[in-house]
Amino acid sequence: MTPTGTVSTTQLSAASYTVAEGDKHVDITIARSGNTSTAASVSFATIDAAGKQNCDVMNGVASSRCDYEGRFATVKFAPGETAKTIPIFIIDDSYAEGQESFTVKLTNAVGSTIGAPAEATVTIIDNDLGNGPNPINDPAFFVRMQYLDFLNREPDAAGLEFWTNQILACGSDQTCLEQRRVSVSSAFFLSVEFQQIGYFVERAYTVLGSSSHYFQTPSGEVGVSTPVERMNEFLVDLNQVGAGVVVGQEGWETVLENNKRAYMLDFVQRPRFSSLYPTTMTPQEFEKWLFVYALPYIVPSTIGGDAVMAEFGGAKDTSDIAARARALRDVAENPLLVQREFNRALLLMQYFGYLRRHPDDYPDSNYAGYYFWQQKLFQFNGDYQKAEMVKAFISSAEYRQRFGP
Structure with missing residues (x-):
C-alpha cells in the first residue's frame, strides 16, 4: 500500500521513442508513481518545431502537418491508475527525407508533480529511398487520413473497407473518382461521430463569442466574424469528448454521454468561461448572456x-x-x-482538418481565404457541393503536398 503522505509524480516512461514511418502510430506511455490514491491530471502535447517549413524539407525536423498528427490532450488519472497511453499517428508520406524527430512534453500537472523525463524525443525512421508517387491518390491512404484528420482515430477495419470500396468502385473513371473522393470526405464531417463530437465541441465555444477580423481588399476594408477556438484548443477537446468512441461499437452511446458530461463540467470551470460568466450572475443573467453570444438577436424563451x-x-x-x-x-x-452554426463549423474544419492550421496561419496572413469561402457558401445557400469547397481543399497543392510531391 502506498503511504498517504507520499507525493504523486507523473512522468513519461522514456526519454526517447523510435517508430518506423510505416508503423502508423507510436504509443507514448505516461506513468504515475508515489501516492496514486487520488485523481490527477497532466497536459500532454507534441511540440512542432518545423513551423512553416514545406513538407519536402530535409533537415531532420518532423512536421505535424506532414509526418505525424499533432496531439494535445489533458490526461486524467482516476484514483489507483498508474499509466496512460497516448497514440501519436504517423503519416507515411512519399518524401525521401531521412530520419526526422519531434518532441512530446508534459505540463500543468494537477494532483501530482511532474517528474523526469517530462520531455521525450520521438524519432521517425524513413522508409523511402527516393521521392515516390503521392500516396493521397491511393484510396485506402486517403480514407485513413479522413479518420485521422476528422475523427482523431485510426479507422476501424469495417469502416476503412467500406469507404475505400466506395472509391475503388469508380475504377479508372476520373470524373467518378473526383466526385467520389469529395462525397467520401464530406461524409466524415456529416457522420454521426463527428457531429456528436467535433461539431459538439465547436458549438460549445460559441458561448465565448466570435472573433472579428479586418483586412484590406482592392475594394476597401472587409470584416469577417469567425469562431474563437484555435486549432490546438479544438484538438484537446476533440480528444476529450471522443476518447474511446467508435460509433457502431457496443456501448458507444454510454461512453459518449459520459465524455460529454465530463467535458461540460470541465469547460465551465475554465478561466476563460468563468471570467465571462462569474458565479455571481443570476440564472436569468446567465441564460441571457449564453444566448447573446451563441445566438444573438434571438429571444431565448422562443x-x-x-x-x-x-x-x-x-x-x-x-x-x-x-x-x-x-x-x-x-x-x-x-x-x-x-442549424445556424453548421456552415461556420464546416468551413472552419476545412482548415483544421485538411490543412491542419488556423485560417490566418501561414501561408495565409489574414482571413481573406476564409472570407472567400464564406461568401461562396452564402452564394450557394450553404450547398458546399455546388460551392465546390471540399473539392477545392482536397485538390489544393497545400493539402496534397502534405503527403508527397
Whole structure:
C-alpha cells in the first residue's frame, strides 16, 4: 500500500521513442508513481518545431502537418491508475527525407508533480529511398487520413473497407473518382461521430463569442466574424469528448454521454468561461448572456431557452457547477444553434482538418481565404457541393503536398 503522505509524480516512461514511418502510430506511455490514491491530471502535447517549413524539407525536423498528427490532450488519472497511453499517428508520406524527430512534453500537472523525463524525443525512421508517387491518390491512404484528420482515430477495419470500396468502385473513371473522393470526405464531417463530437465541441465555444477580423481588399476594408477556438484548443477537446468512441461499437452511446458530461463540467470551470460568466450572475443573467453570444438577436424563451434557467432550480446565483454544465449543454445542443452554426463549423474544419492550421496561419496572413469561402457558401445557400469547397481543399497543392510531391 502506498503511504498517504507520499507525493504523486507523473512522468513519461522514456526519454526517447523510435517508430518506423510505416508503423502508423507510436504509443507514448505516461506513468504515475508515489501516492496514486487520488485523481490527477497532466497536459500532454507534441511540440512542432518545423513551423512553416514545406513538407519536402530535409533537415531532420518532423512536421505535424506532414509526418505525424499533432496531439494535445489533458490526461486524467482516476484514483489507483498508474499509466496512460497516448497514440501519436504517423503519416507515411512519399518524401525521401531521412530520419526526422519531434518532441512530446508534459505540463500543468494537477494532483501530482511532474517528474523526469517530462520531455521525450520521438524519432521517425524513413522508409523511402527516393521521392515516390503521392500516396493521397491511393484510396485506402486517403480514407485513413479522413479518420485521422476528422475523427482523431485510426479507422476501424469495417469502416476503412467500406469507404475505400466506395472509391475503388469508380475504377479508372476520373470524373467518378473526383466526385467520389469529395462525397467520401464530406461524409466524415456529416457522420454521426463527428457531429456528436467535433461539431459538439465547436458549438460549445460559441458561448465565448466570435472573433472579428479586418483586412484590406482592392475594394476597401472587409470584416469577417469567425469562431474563437484555435486549432490546438479544438484538438484537446476533440480528444476529450471522443476518447474511446467508435460509433457502431457496443456501448458507444454510454461512453459518449459520459465524455460529454465530463467535458461540460470541465469547460465551465475554465478561466476563460468563468471570467465571462462569474458565479455571481443570476440564472436569468446567465441564460441571457449564453444566448447573446451563441445566438444573438434571438429571444431565448422562443426557442426553449428557459430550460437553461430551470437548471438552477430557483437559486439566486449560478455557483452550482453541475447546473452551469447542464445549462451550457442545453445551449450547445439547441436545435437552432445546431442549424445556424453548421456552415461556420464546416468551413472552419476545412482548415483544421485538411490543412491542419488556423485560417490566418501561414501561408495565409489574414482571413481573406476564409472570407472567400464564406461568401461562396452564402452564394450557394450553404450547398458546399455546388460551392465546390471540399473539392477545392482536397485538390489544393497545400493539402496534397502534405503527403508527397
